[in-house]
Amino acid sequence: MTNLSPLNDSLSQTKSTAFGLSKDLAIPIIVKVCYLESTRDMKDSLASLSEKFEDPAVFNTLSRIYRFSDLFIKISIFDGKNNNLVTIPVQTTYKSFNNKRVWNQYLKMAINFNQVSIDSYLKIEVYEIVNTKPKLFGVGYLSLFNRKSSRLRKGSQKIPIFTDPTTENIEYENIPGLTDLEKNLIKYEDGEFNRLGWLDKLVLPNVSSLNEPNKDHDYYLYLELPNFELPIVYSDVTYHINTSIPTIHHEQAPIVDNLNSNIVINSIDIPMSKDPNMLKIYDPDFQTDSNVNNQNNINVPLDPIELKYHKLERHINNNTILDKELKPSPQLRDELVNILIKPSNIELNKTERNLIWKFRYYFSKNNSINEASGKTTTTKSFLLKFIKSIDWADDYEVEHAFNEIIPNYWSVDKLQIGDALELLGSYFNPYILGKSVLASSSTPPTSNDSSDRKSKNEPSKFYKIFKNVTFLRKMAVDRLRLASSDELLLYLLQLVQALKYESLIYDKKTPYIQDTEHFEMANELNDDNDLLKSPLAKFLIEKSIENPNLGNFFYWYVKVENEDQLNSPTNPHSNPIRIYAIILNKYIDSLKKYSQAKKLPNYKNLKMQIWFIKKLTSLVELIRTTFRKNEATSKKIEFLREYLANPSNELLKFPEPFPLPLDPSVKICGCYPDESSVFKSSLSPLKITFKTIQKTHATSQLFGKKKNHKYDKYPLMFKIGDDLRQDQLVIQIINLMNQLLKNENLDLRLTPYKILATSPVAGLIQFVPNETLDSILAKTYPVPETNDNSSPPQPSASNNGILNYLRLHSQEQQPIEPEVTSVLNSSEQSEEHPIQPQPTVISDLAVSPTLMDNYVKSCAGYCVITYLLGVGDRHLDNLLLSPNGKFWHADFGYILGRDPKILPPLMKLPIQVIDGMGGLNHENFNIFKSYCFITYTTLRKNSNLILNLFQLMLDANIPDIMIDPQRAVEKVQEKFCLEMSEEEAILHFQNLINGSVNAFFPVVIDRLHSLAQYWRA
Template structure:
């Protein structure tokens, strides 16, 4: 197909609808005396007195048999030889707001000395016409249009209009069954020339002023003859139909012009977000009462069956939006709550104690997770016993949810209590920074709690805190307490400042439609304020220069990566080109001044080893680059372009956090959360861990992962001939990653993205699918293949039982920190991460569902064990691995 350029109607938000009223052409005959005897009012009409009388035109937009705008009228014009206005009318509606059924109703008005009997006005319709603004292909009409005027009728604008602008040619049959077209050849010739003239005006036919002038005069003669011929044909038709009204023999056309655009304008409807789901819940089916469908009366001219209102025989489906739908509170109940709380005094509430039943209700409320909302009764209970709950740190978030922060009176009572409340945990402080808490007092309290966190702990949540700035902007504008806090801590710690700077730069570089412009401006302002604060510190200029040099290094590596990636040579040729570019003196990469590596600021690099680099076998051809460190060691990284690494960055950050949570419980599962950093929306780097994929290890050692472990860690005195430390590392890391990848819903697991290091560390890479998404159907929930179990010695070996014990312990440990993990994912709901963008609201609940928080610990462990056995025995996992191996073989 040829390229077709077009614009959407919704893009024309600033341009109102325009139409140019040009002229009227037609034949008007004298009124016979027989007609004047019946209609004496006709002798007083100015058009009958003077053939060039002073008429005026009104235009109005209609849609679905209803007017959309008020009529717009032409200015006063005196006619000499012809009724020509040549005037543009602007209608009070933009093209973006036009529905596809919009029609332009144009009426030419005559004046009469006698009042009209129907309207009691001196203006009577000379003729009317209705023009659809969009054609049958939903393309906006443009250019010159010739509209048929229906005499003595005002344009109605109805869906089934009685004043259409185009009347299809009529045919009649003679007695000898020979059909004769009533449109003369002159009329067909006139229509052909009109189309050619319209094409020339649209620029499709080149102009020639000398020939065009001669042709235009000839066209006027043909148009006049064609008009007379068409009028005569109508007269013959009326006579044949026994219609003796001479007024119907008159034929008039109105020439109008619609604006022309560079491209075709196609109708596009506005996609409004669905209305919120009502919070009203029906307790039982007995409360549902079936009612007869409402009786609906449609307006005149609306074609019910053709316009999508349903089949008349099947019943009409009427969708009505209730504005009360989705209200979180009943207005009457909200008013009652405010009245009740206004009557309660602090003096009375201070000494209030709950009884046994109320205390049980409060304890149940305090066990709710961060995603659980409170109903009106629960909020009233928390508010009523707020002083009793001051010493319970778990109750603070429930108390904040119970306060009406839009009510100044409640805010005055609630704000002082926040300072007196027992200090909350860090996960509760993170919850208070979510989008549901936009009051400055609440967010300020959460920031005060974060100030007590150490830098290493704050670094674990920095990615989410940067995203939380979006919610801060909605509540406090640019002067945000969270932004000031992050800038202050990043200024005093280069480690925090390094990652804070790069997290902001990635968000600033995100120019996609998914990133709101106001958010991009917010991140840019925070980065600007960060640089200003750095200038005020003693080492600020040096730090800014370091960050600038990091940016230059990343820019050069990104350019080299693109050159290698798009090089048409094979992989050895790409490797040669990479070495040449890295050693090019212009790039200054072999040796440079000491620079903290953006990926890991604790490592200072002084150059790159050009000869010790590689290009991986992948569609994006990522580069392996070895940096020279200040300690004369090598630090290998993988740098790639063409891929957004923010999703992988999030998963690795969560794995790092989970590793810390497990270590706090004295459970070191030997995880390998390698470092990863997205430097833009299409480039990034991650730490290279010397390892081998399970597929490669099995292929090298004749189908046995145990043979790989034995070859790298031989110990004939140990069970299975593998050094005990290496086997323990393998078992623990397998257990840890099985639990973590299940909780995060990591998909697309196969033996090529499961890696193992010579020391026995097992880990996952490539997190392109998370939160339950998987490109392969019927994939098992946990990736635990037969090859992985064989590396432990088989399903009957004690090592496999030890593996399950580690997995159960890790699962129960991470369930205890569910609030922290869920709050971190909640702060990422507005992030432009592919698998979160698919279902922003549901992304957090998918993690919650996999934690089974509604089950007891005993039941959860039992069900998780059954899930492990189900994954081991899954036949689809074997099929998926075989299909993947076959596809990889075809790519070679």
């Protein structure tokens, strides 16, 4: 038997340690955000009462008001050597806090452990929301490796948070701030201490009370990094040295491997010849990845082979019989139809653009309907897709499109109104479409003759682009000329916004113009009044002067944008043109001349409206300065009525009647002081009932003519302190959708009450008689006896406040509403989309058929519309019901999916609303769903128009659009579910209704909101 004792002795004296290498750790970096600890005293961290009183703006910063206000964490990874960001940041999702800021969320970084260097660090940024925008609350740093031991950090980490954002303190060794007890706890969690179950149960619950927090910093953030069984030591990939090529920068001492004589190359320098005659060889595989990953990006450069294929595909057989008579196969036709129905905000990829170009003659010559796929679409949607498929840097394609296709096959009347609005947007700008031409002409010239000739051709090439783009925009304006004034009013808000894009075109100095003819054209565009030569500006001014109703809203829309432009901060290095000031002055001057020439009161009415708004503004300011904020509302009301009743203030009876700015079809001549009031609010909004003059025929008398006026009432609210432009936009879209539905003979009894912003911080709101659902459900109504022939109401609905409210008002005589037809041209719509037969509402619940019909239809209409617009903050106080049975929504402070409440439903449909129809088992509920489906499918067919209207509003200062303008249109587009068939869309909406009716959490939120309102009152 062999004696092994000497070998055993030598092994016992050898110390071995097992560890892993970071270069082998090919897994993503995951960080768990645990909680934020505050060591500050509450009195020091929160604003005092005196601070709140002296500076009300402190309420915008919730961390100064609430100890545990909402925060979110953003974590980034930086290279410590150059402080460069090495991966995209990630952030925590929304989390509500109670008595501690606890997240317990895992954040997965888009980089692996083996891809970071030894000096990499985490940058932890803590943000809060101030005025709907993120604001930095604090910042902290954590190095990923302990540079002294080269070990990867693991387990629990305590990070000091600096409230001064300029502080940058990165510890690459042991992190200070941990108490001895915390260090031992971390060792316990990492498994360095033996675990005894009976002892742990006794000690661990009392550990937190024994720990004395370190107060070196105001805040500490606790994170957890992955725990590995073995310690991880930093190591990098090594490369063999080849002395014949790249040289090594010795900025950092190389790491020598004594075993195989390898070193780590930190950076290399490939020598490049500066000889201009040196031949450069293009590598076609260099951009393969970018082309594959960015198929939807038009600006991705193609390699020479792709460019050659592109030219051959588009240039061969052009204008030949073969090309003009080319027809797609049924499969290709279906694919082309799917391309044509794509939303306007989605870019076409290279293959789709080539298909559109290939069959340009087929779609331009034929108004065909694809019957094979069951989808109906006309070639009217083809023109914009074709224009977007043009390579604007290719002279041949541009000339072919604008000299052959558009003039021979496309006239103005074939252009859809939605496409005309798209042509007036920011995309159709010569400085955007001709960007590649401008870039190539701005490169420094070389001695090469061909490049010299090319640079000389660039000015004329850009001028052609400029001329063709302005032709398209003029074509869009010509299409608007075919619309009636009432239809134009539906899009006027967006057309005023489109003037911004006109200024970007007509204000810029036309570059690269050298020949005489083009130079004269440039001079014409660049004189002092070139903005007024914009076709859109000229058209809107002319149309507004001729039509007083259109001119009324045009003035106020332009006035508000002008004030907003004047108040917006400007870049000191730029001189932005004040287009709205120029257009406003031109409009007023032209209106004055037109009124004098035609002897019309239009200019005088405008002056009276301006006087009227100034009087209301001074009245609100007078009430605010006379009374304190917390003073009784009854005193303010008494003061208001006395002021209005005083004839010297000229509001009891106006010097002369004039059209109301909110609704120019109504003429006001005074007010009713006793029916006016002040709302209970710090802004002191006024509710004033104005005296209106009804139009009557003059009666002939023996000695001339005498006018017998009849008077009516028009209540409205005037408010200063809120920007009403978002509400104004939503009401405009609701009104448009109402007209689109009426165009299909579908009147859903909507109530698009009128809103007009008279400045960026003030406006008028029509006051419609109503009661909130909260107050209706809280009241007890007498239940009338039903006829013997009528079936009794269901038990679920017999005591419902809404149903009894409708029964009560069924006993009243409701005014007969006149049939109002759509202002849109219904011929096109009715031919393409015949409307389905409409169901009849059942009236067996002791409710008037008219009221129940109004109720069911309006519920369906607002259910669909508020879902499409992503209206948030829905509760029983902004769901309203009028005595005529019309259900409607108010207060659109949250749209496009924003909501102050957690887990908001996609659609607000309380069960109490369904009970008002008779309950879930009543036939009226099925009729309600049918109206929802018809409304949803009808609006989906008009999605292009609605999306283009939102596209034109991206640069307007609408709060919920400004938060994320890149996704604003996309959010609306997602709600239309355009990728689904009509049957799939109906099923999708059916599931939305079922989910909303059966949702429990919104019911709890409504209850809590009602309780909060009760205690506030």
